[in-house]
Amino acid sequence: MPAKILIIEDHPATAQFISEVMTLEGFSSVIASDGRVGIEKTGEEKPDIILLDVMLPGISGIEVCKRLKENPETSSIPVVIVSVRGSEEDREKAFEAGCADYIVKPFEIQDLIKAIRKHLTTEAQRKAP
Secondary structure, X not given: OOOEEEEEOOXXXXXXHHHHHHHHOOOEEEEEOOHHHHHHHHHHHOOOEEEEOOOOOXXXXXXXXXXXXXXXXXXXXXXXEEEOOOOHHHHHHHHHHOOOEEEEOOOOHHHHHHHHHHHHHHHHHHHOO
C-alpha cells in the first residue's frame, strides 16, 4: 500500500502540482485547502506524512502543526512545512511547533521528494519493533 500524503495548501494549482508529483512518485495524496479542513482530514485519512503551508486562511500552518502535535492520535505523523516564508524566525516557530522539516518555496521537487522519503523512512524505523 503506498504511503498517504496529506497536502494542506490553499493555492489550488500548487496543491494539484504537488499531488500529481506524489502520484508519479508512487504515493497517494489527499488535499485540504485550509487548516481546519487539514486537521479534520488528518483524523479521517490517517496520512503517513503531512505537507503543510504556513500561510493558510483561518488557522495558520504553525497553529495547525501545534494542534496536530498536541493530539496523541496525530502527534507521531511527520509534518513538513512547505512555505514561501523562509526567515530564521519562521523556521524557529515551525520547529518549535513540532515540524520535522522546512522547505522554502519555490523549491526543487527532488528536495521535497527527498524530505518525504527521509521522514517516511525515519517514521517506519521508529515504529519497527
